Amino acid sequence: MNGAQALLTTFVDNGVDVCFANPGTSEMHFVAALDDVPSMRAVLALFEGVATGAADGYARMAGRPAAVLLHLGPGLGNGLANLHNAKRAHVPMVTVVGDHATHHKRFDAPLESDIDAVAATVSGWVHRCMRPGDVGADAAAAIRASGRGEIATLILPADVSWSDGGVPGTVSPLPDPVVDADAVRAAAAALRSGGRTVILVGGDATRRPGLTAAARLAEATGAEVLCETFPTRLERGAGVPAVPRLIYFAKFAAQQLAGATHLILAGARSPVSFFAYPDPDSPSDLVPAGCTVHPLAGPRGAAAALQQLADELAPGIVAPVPDIARPEVPTGALDAASLAATVAALLPEDAVIVDESNTAGAAVPDATAGAPAHDVLTLTGGAIGYGMPAAVGAAVAVPDRPVLSLQADGSAMYTISALWTQARESLDITTIVLNNGAYQILRWELANVGVAEPHSRGRRVTDLLELGNPDLDFVKLAEGMGVPARRVNTAEELAAALREAFTEPGPHLIEAMLRA
Amino acid sequence: MNGAQALLTTFVDNGVDVCFANPGTSEMHFVAALDDVPSMRAVLALFEGVATGAADGYARMAGRPAAVLLHLGPGLGNGLANLHNAKRAHVPMVTVVGDHATHHKRFDAPLESDIDAVAATVSGWVHRCMRPGDVGADAAAAIRASGRGEIATLILPADVSWSDGGVPGTVSPLPDPVVDADAVRAAAAALRSGGRTVILVGGDATRRPGLTAAARLAEATGAEVLCETFPTRLERGAGVPAVPRLIYFAKFAAQQLAGATHLILAGARSPVSFFAYPDPDSPSDLVPAGCTVHPLAGPRGAAAALQQLADELAPGIVAPVPDIARPEVPTGALDAASLAATVAALLPEDAVIVDESNTAGAAVPDATAGAPAHDVLTLTGGAIGYGMPAAVGAAVAVPDRPVLSLQADGSAMYTISALWTQARESLDITTIVLNNGAYQILRWELANVGVAEPHSRGRRVTDLLELGNPDLDFVKLAEGMGVPARRVNTAEELAAALREAFTEPGPHLIEAMLRA
Incomplete structure (x- = not known):
């Protein structure tokens, strides 16, 4: 069994059985090993950003990591933007970046680049595998690390992949996140305080269990529930407690939060403006003056913390949910x-x-x-x-x-x-x-950053914001x-x-x- | 004059009058400043890799840098693969990466990432501009640095761009590269030695003046001239001294170099295999055993060094050039x-x-x-x-x-x-x-890395190398x-x-x- 076979075997034995791939020469043994490990499903992407974005979407819906196969530093670069999104989504992902053979690195061949440095900017875990005998254990460590809601990047030199001596690895399970009793106490006190309290949900609290707990708390205490602007996976619609999202533009988000005296963070970060603007009244920090922030839980374990809180403060309370209500199919102009x-x-x-x-x-x-x-x-x-x-x-x-x-x-x-x-x-x-x-958002942002109305600007400016010519x-x-x-x-x-x-x-x- | 206006003014005043751009919110003042600096030509790309690749192609043909405008870390990531190619081409390029406002950085907004670390992997020069008054001088320093055949990356926070106090900068010219007299002497001795001598041209020696000097040396001394595998800009055809390129596949490149006792590097790196292969007879270092390597000049100044050498060793010798010779327009099958x-x-x-x-x-x-x-x-x-x-x-x-x-x-x-x-x-x-x-190169490489013939492999392997289904x-x-x-x-x-x-x-x- 060579390194590549040990890698794939470790993956499928531990529940990673989908790989989004854009391989090159240094990954050919990984590709060849697909014949030997038939339970791995390999999905070809024609560009690495498709592979990394697919692994993100997969993890959000499957609740477990997919593997991604990338070719050297440029392949990692092409995948970087969607790795950034995945990092911010706190999803598990196992990224394998093929590299030159260990003995070939020092020759600075044309495709040589600093993979480790680039990978570190998006990964919670980065490791360079140096021996075929280690591949299985390293792959298992990567899967384990990804379970913390992080990108785990395994850099795999071609010779480590093609050499014999591979041994499949076993993943030791991660402990479940522990609910922080002090944080629950502080949040409970805030909810009982009578001040305007906002529960900002994010992470794993934006699915039915977390939303239900938050809605029960709101029903029992009068608190409001908001969802972070860009949730990883938000359950909604008929039968699911409804939660408005924090608005993207800072001035509207600030209005949503105005007057809050307590802000409970359940899986969400403390809210900040997406961008800064020259307007001095446009703050970066969206927490209103005088509001106390209570970090209840990180992205993993937020639903559990809310449930504990709801059991304490809202026993027997049922969360209200919207009924099914669809509009008529409209006719006429498309807007x-x-x-x-x-x-x-x-x-x-x-x-x-x-x-x-x-x-x-x-x-x-x-x-x-x-x-x-x-x-x-x-x-x-x-x-x-x-x-x-x-x-x-x-x-x-x-x-x-x-x-x-x-x-x-x-x-x-x-x-x-x-x-x-x-x-x-x-x-x-x-x-x-x-x-x-058009890049319509940029037309708006041009005004937001204090530039005069786009329409009053010259053609040279508006051209850069429009997708026409040609359509x-x-x-x-x-x-x-x-x-x-x-x-x-x-x-x-x-x-x-x-x-x-x-x-x-x-x-x-x-x-x-x-x-x- | 705000920072963005100082930036654009510095650019156009110093010969950088084309910008390939894929802007976002943090670059809106750069975009707005295009109205004020009409001699800057802004070319919109719908993806950052198009912008960076275009700046590379521009520099190769214009002989001077274009600017590239990228949006934060993900934009830089999307442009990274073609920045890698540009780095290896030793072309001048000035990359402007817009960043969050200085006061906004610490809030770790969703698009925050380590731009500096990623930029450093491809740039010869990286600088983060912190004050509008510095933008002009920093832009001038970037242009100067790019003149060494490097990517100069200026990270420009949005507030530095939008704030007043900008002052245009002036570029102090770079000195021309100096021909190394010792290196010329050593190369001359090699060319006179009577052993099989190969002149490997690269960098600025792959255009007519360098190729002519190399061809004169070959004519006078019996040396052979080869061109690096992937030259930045190779002049060729009727009237230009012909030079074969080193072949991509290592085993054929090794045959081209076999028997050489002296290898003169004129703008080229010492030749190495593009990839390593499991075959123990496939070396990483393509320099034959017993061959002495003589670094004559780096990518800048290689033509000048060859000309000096030719004036010494081949006075009065005229380089042979191919006549115009075109095939008939063929008919029949397209292969x-x-x-x-x-x-x-x-x-x-x-x-x-x-x-x-x-x-x-x-x-x-x-x-x-x-x-x-x-x-x-x-x-x-x-x-x-x-x-x-x-x-x-x-x-x-x-x-x-x-x-x-x-x-x-x-x-x-x-x-x-x-x-x-x-x-x-x-x-x-x-x-x-x-x-x-198909990814035909990967079919070949699958065999080269020691995997059995692709056609004998299962569908799951060959599927990853083919572009069909759908075509x-x-x-x-x-x-x-x-x-x-x-x-x-x-x-x-x-x-x-x-x-x-x-x-x-x-x-x-x-x-x-x-x-x-």
């Missing part, structure tokens, strides 16, 4: 509102929404509040180019659930080749590209990668396209023209 | 040979070939040896996804010259959105996508980004398409089906 209503009217049962719709999808959360229960995956780290790859991973993780990928046009172009992987793997993904022909044709792009696609210009057309896409198996793309 | 012959028959005068054709373009160099003089840009760092972005930069740098982008299909998918920038900027680029439906349709992909495209299946069709593309202004894409 942000009618798009959102159409989605809400037609969303299938048990869907997964991967949301990188940015500005154009802003109306979707309200519209879908009473849609059948569904999960929403969001852009945790703010690095665009996440949506279509994450949809790949989600669909691999939960093949029986329909995935709806809401994709802004500008962001779509960073990792567009995810569509090819969707087609190759026949994944049940419906992508709506929200085509407004992108996402129907052709999708068809070029084997995904059936159609363009829709009205709400009726969108509804017809959505019905068809949700009915037929395999991927579909709908280009929704929102220019009007 | 590597007929594709190469068609290109050679129709290549326009003074063309720039950007070569990322990998395996499928292997016959092109021989076929075009007698074509009109042209430049070839190659994959210096081995990080694929370089070709189409570099073509953008080359076409911006030399708008009066036709650019021929020879692009392998697999590699094309890493930075495919370069086609959109080609269309937006109406660049005179003809792209031939060599479609063989990519590059015509639709190109049309989806506004580039006119057609598919060709025969040499006649390729010739017709090439004639049309070379005649009409603006970009064209030809998908050459090489599956047969």
